[in-house]
Amino acid sequence: MLKRNSLQIFSSVILALFLREIQTRFGSKRLGYFWALFDAMFMVLIFAGLKSAISEHSMPGIEFPVFLATGFLAFFMWKNIVKKSMGAFSANTALFNYKQVKPIDTIITRFLIEILVSAMATLVFLAIALYIDLDVSIKDFNMVMLGVFWLALFGFAIGLFTAVVGTFYETFSKIVDVIITPMMFVSAIMYTVDSLPPVLREIILYNPLAHFLELIHGSYFSKLHTNYVDYEYIFYWTFIPLFLGLYFYTKAEKKIIASK
Template identity: 30%
Template sequence: MQNSSEMIHGIPRRNAFKIMCDTVHALLMREVKARFGSSKLGYFWVIAEPLAQAAVLGLLFTLIGRNSFANVPVALFLFTGILPFKLFSKLLSQLSVGIASNKALFAYRQVAPIDPVITRFVIEIATYAIVYLVIMAALAWLGFDVVPDQLLPFFMANGLLIIISFGLGLALCAAVQEWEDTPKLLAMVLTPMFYLSGVFFAATMIPAQYWYLLTWNPIFHIIELSRDAYFVSYTTPVGDWRYVMLCALVLLFLGLGLYRINRVRFSA
């Protein structure tokens, strides 16, 4: 029989972790319904967007006579750049406004400011995994070899991308608290980053004297390392695991620190 410290009026006491899990689950159902349930084509557009980007870029490269990069088919090369960058950009755009968009929910004592951020984080990771599997299954059906050459480094690169995105997303929550136009600035920054992150080119396609213009960008390193792990025919000359790990740790601690400092203001 449970003692009184574990029971409240005959109901089992929930610890903080259980409360957070229940809250995130409820927010997850609410967020999924709001984001995808309002449109019958909601799930379709999630897959159609990266497909359309890859198709346009693939057509452009085909028109100029490029059918492969480093002996890698154009379609596979583009998807291994577009999908990671889409995950990064979607995580930042969703996490950065996760707290500001759910202020009304903080009137409920069991809802903490971190809960909607975790909810959106889970949704974006799950969506990315589903989109990735669907697209790669379609490419496999078309006859492409879609199995990564080195699984562990490939998953490590994606894991570091997720950590960087989560830490930076939390930091941006604090920025949104101070300046409500932060999402507009973020959209302006993400547009040039798409062209500077190696989505549709590789480091080997650029003269070595210009690499310094791109190697400050950890997303460029991640895409390079991801392709290095994915394709046996490609070896990155610039991908640096130590730099990416350092960026991941710094941004994660920055995000967690800013959340800790501002957690009371987030609830106000």
């Protein structure tokens, strides 16, 4: 049998996992396309409805549905990356029977798929927004992209760290699983940090997600700013879990493979 180098093996494994995962998620009976859109769409409709019922013009110069959509699309991308990465090992244990398949490959694959799914959901949102004639113009496209991809990397870091630690301490992944969804309410998705009273502002800025959302919103809308974003803070939140996760992973890889 031909010897292949590790990069060739890695890329064929990622491709195989990618196609397998796409097939199970978006197979004919799974309605995967629908669910990919549903979460964000549902939230935008609910909060846009609530907002217009309460007060019409609390955010002058900003299309509130667009504000919500950018926030929820970003948040759900992060949430799905974390959740899918956390469960990647246990969903694929049988495939570790092939020595080419390393556990981290399953996380990388899921990470790529979630980015792809979010991108597709974003395109659908854009199409709808253009159709109903909402203003979707972006102040600083590059900064928005930086925010989105950094947020994705942050999700990867948390997901990897949780997956590795959770293999040995199941409680840990359960805790992460429970707190992820409520994070939605304290991450400056349906409001800006600016609009909060000073006391709450200080508290919410301990949440790295709030910084990411401020970065994305502030770079998207010309009426908003990114003054509250502490880049150093989110840098630590991204790279400490990433390096710890990778470090523990290299130590534990064999145990994860053999643990099935």
